Amino acid sequence: MILSDHPHWTTLIATILLLIVTVAVAGVLIFFVPDTWGAQTQVRLGIAGAAVVIAFVFSIVPFLRWFATRYELTDQGLVIREGVLSRSVRTIPIGRINDAAHAQRLIERMLGKGTLTVESGGERGQLVLKNVPEVEEWHQQIYRLIDDVADGVRDGR
Numbered sequence: 001m002i003l004s005d006h007p008h009w010t011t012l013i014a015t016i017l018l019l020i021v022t023v024a025v026a027g028v029l030i031f032f033v034p035d036t037w038g039a040q041t042q043v044r045l046g047i048a049g050a051a052v053v054i055a056f057v058f059s060i061v062p063f064l065r066w067f068a069t070r071y072e073l074t075d076q077g078l079v080i081r082e083g084v085l086s087r088s089v090r091t092i093p094i095g096r097i098n099d100a101a102h103a104q105r106l107i108e109r110m111l112g113k114g115t116l117t118v119e120s121g122g123e124r125g126q127l128v129l130k131n132v133p134e135v136e137e138w139h140q141q142i143y144r145l146i147d148d149v150a151d152g153v154r155d156g157r
């Protein structure tokens with residue numbers, strides 16, 4: 001294993017903000033349920049239940065999806081693992097990688113992330129990985145491995 005990481009943590013910013021807003025709105029609604037309503041306890045429980053469902057669907061599930069996504073670079077190739085309940089794994093052998101490139105906008109450079117594009121000789125062609133942490137390091141390591149494979153071929157190994 002040369003490099004291994006999840007997508008950059010900034011992938012979860014919208015999820016975190018939605019969770020905060022959900023909790024805040026539910027708290028305000030629960031606090032301001034008037035005592036004149038006949039069944040204020042059931043209304044408060046209903047608001048809390050709805051908030052839990054919204055938080056689970058729109059916050060916990062994306063977090064689990066982020067946590068279950070993994071980018072790995074080994075001396076054999078690039079591996080992308082995704083999925084919470086069902087799993088998908090895509091592997092690109094180093095010998096099949098024709099080209100690799102990365103791009104970073106200004107804010108991405110400040111946050112230390114970027115987009116890695118890997119072109120392979122396989123039937124799927126191009127793989128674009130967004131929000132890769134330390135994308136320059138990934139790009140450099142891929143080219144080191146490609147050079148090592150090429151040196152091995154030239155040396156007859």
